[in-house]
Amino acid sequence: MKKKLMAILTVMALCLSLAACGNNSTPASGQETAARDTAQSTEATGSTENDNSSQAQENSTQVQEEEKNKVAKDGADMQTEDKSIATRIPMEGGTKINMYFGDTLITGVLNDSETAKALIEKLPMTQHMSRYSHDFCGVTEELPYNEDDVHYGWLNGDIDYALNAPYFTILFEDEDVSEQYGYQVNIGVITCPIADIAALQGSYDVRIELAAEETESKENVMEESSKDKVVSDSKSVAVYFSRVGNTEFPEGVDAISSASLQPDGGNIKGNAQLIAEWIADEAGCEIFEIVSEEAYPADYDQTVNLARNEQSGGVRPSLISSLEEPEQYDTIYLAFPNWWADLPMPVYSFFDEYDFSGKTIVVFITHEGSRFSHTIDTIRELEPEAEIVEGLAVRGGSVKDEEQDIRKWVQENR
Numbered sequence: 001m002k003k004k005l006m007a008i009l010t011v012m013a014l015c016l017s018l019a020a021c022g023n024n025s026t027p028a029s030g031q032e033t034a035a036r037d038t039a040q041s042t043e044a045t046g047s048t049e050n051d052n053s054s055q056a057q058e059n060s061t062q063v064q065e066e067e068k069n070k071v072a073k074d075g076a077d078m079q080t081e082d083k084s085i086a087t088r089i090p091m092e093g094g095t096k097i098n099m100y101f102g103d104t105l106i107t108g109v110l111n112d113s114e115t116a117k118a119l120i121e122k123l124p125m126t127q128h129m130s131r132y133s134h135d136f137c138g139v140t141e142e143l144p145y146n147e148d149d150v151h152y153g154w155l156n157g158d159i160d161y162a163l164n165a166p167y168f169t170i171l172f173e174d175e176d177v178s179e180q181y182g183y184q185v186n187i188g189v190i191t192c193p194i195a196d197i198a199a200l201q202g203s204y205d206v207r208i209e210l211a212a213e214e215t216e217s218k219e220n221v222m223e224e225s226s227k228d229k230v231v232s233d234s235k236s237v238a239v240y241f242s243r244v245g246n247t248e249f250p251e252g253v254d255a256i257s258s259a260s261l262q263p264d265g266g267n268i269k270g271n272a273q274l275i276a277e278w279i280a281d282e283a284g285c286e287i288f289e290i291v292s293e294e295a296y297p298a299d300y301d302q303t304v305n306l307a308r309n310e311q312s313g314g315v316r317p318s319l320i321s322s323l324e325e326p327e328q329y330d331t332i333y334l335a336f337p338n339w340w341a342d343l344p345m346p347v348y349s350f351f352d353e354y355d356f357s358g359k360t361i362v363v364f365i366t367h368e369g370s371r372f373s374h375t376i377d378t379i380r381e382l383e384p385e386a387e388i389v390e391g392l393a394v395r396g397g398s399v400k401d402e403e404q405d406i407r408k409w410v411q412e413n414r
């Protein structure tokens with residue numbers, strides 16, 4: 001038995017030393033970049049020059065197979081196949097972007113990939129990102145991608161879209177060992193010193209927008225004119241739906257103990273309601289509340305269950321409030337809570353009632369972790385002829401801490 005064990009250990013040690021040998025032959029990072037570039041150009045011409053390392057790779061296949069299913073300590077998938085695929089898509093020019101981590105500006109440039117183009121369409125947008133060992137990263141909305149662009153690894157400074165979530169990520173450390181991490185599409189690079197981003201800690205709601213000269217040079221007249229609609233002299237209205245205005249609370253409800261209810265002077269206010277009030281104040285516009293004919297139960301859990309049933313049944317609750325002369329508005333700021341990763345059904349009823357073709361709808365959502373979910377896409381489907389602008393996703397429990405940011409956003413974007 002002992003002999004058998006020794007024999008197995010010897011074979012494993014041999015395999016491991018072959019794998020380590022393969023790693024030792026990997027060039028240092030500068031050379032590695034060149035090697036990746038070469039790999040990319042040879043791939044384009046159909047050459048098989050890279051095969052000279054295939055013997056070592058074959059020998060370590062067994063070990064690689066075992067490693068394939070490992071998960072890194074930050075939860076990312078670790079891959080060991082296809083190490084030679086280039087990580088950075090070459091680019092000429094590109095689209096310059098600004099990313100604001102609080103007061104710190106991280107500049108970047110996006111390439112011409114299908115994924116980057118789709119992201120550019122969404123700008124300006126706010127992306128929640130947190131610092132990890134080798135990147136700043138956050139779950140993002142799904143973007144299209146070309147299978148041929150999916151690769152392993154990165155070069156420090158890459159901006160990538162990682163398919164396994166999906167994530168928007170800025171990678172600034174660990175380029176040398178990055179080939180273990182798969183399912184990435186390179187969409188650009190940062191253009192400021194890497195030290196600027198590496199110095200940041202914690203989490204941010206990162207505002208990503210086209211750099212000023214990009215906005216100015218944008219040829220798309222449609223887009224320019226729709227941006228013009230969010231200007232101060234256009235007529236706007238701040239529309240909101242909140243649980244508070246749609247619930248009959250019994251006397252003496254303990255509003256303070258509920259994260260979704262905000263005591264405001266003697267009143268209880270909803271999170272989306274507060275946002276709409278701040279928007280109306282900044283934009284100098286009217287305010288309108290979506291009110292369902294039938295009130296939701298005062299009991300939170302009952303409301304949660306009822307909302308789910310309404311959603312699965314496609315129920316469109318009748319509304320008792322109506323927007324006077326909706327055609328007078330160019331911009332509709334809309335604030336509502338995320339309910340079951342979707343719009344509350346009375347907000348669907350609101351969209352059923354009005355046609356906002358040719359208008360701009362700026363969306364603000366309150367949530368407890370799900371952020372926008374797919375609500376932006378849903379509103380685009382409900383109002384296909386309107387320009388839908390992603391505003392801010394605000395955590396309901398801390399809405400009052402966000403007041404200044406919300407006001408600033410409206411000032412800067414109206």
Ligand SMILES: Cc1cc2nc3c(=O)[nH]c(=O)nc-3n(C[C@H](O)[C@H](O)[C@H](O)COP(=O)(O)O)c2cc1C
Binds near residue numbers: 272366368
């Ligand atoms: C019926 C219901 C469903 C909810 N579903 C979600 C959800 O899927 N994801 C999430 O992050 N928060 C969810 N929440 C939390 C609310 O989005 C959050 O409390 C919000 O700030 C409430 O805003 P309001 O005060 O304007 O109603 C849900 C709340 C309710 C009442």
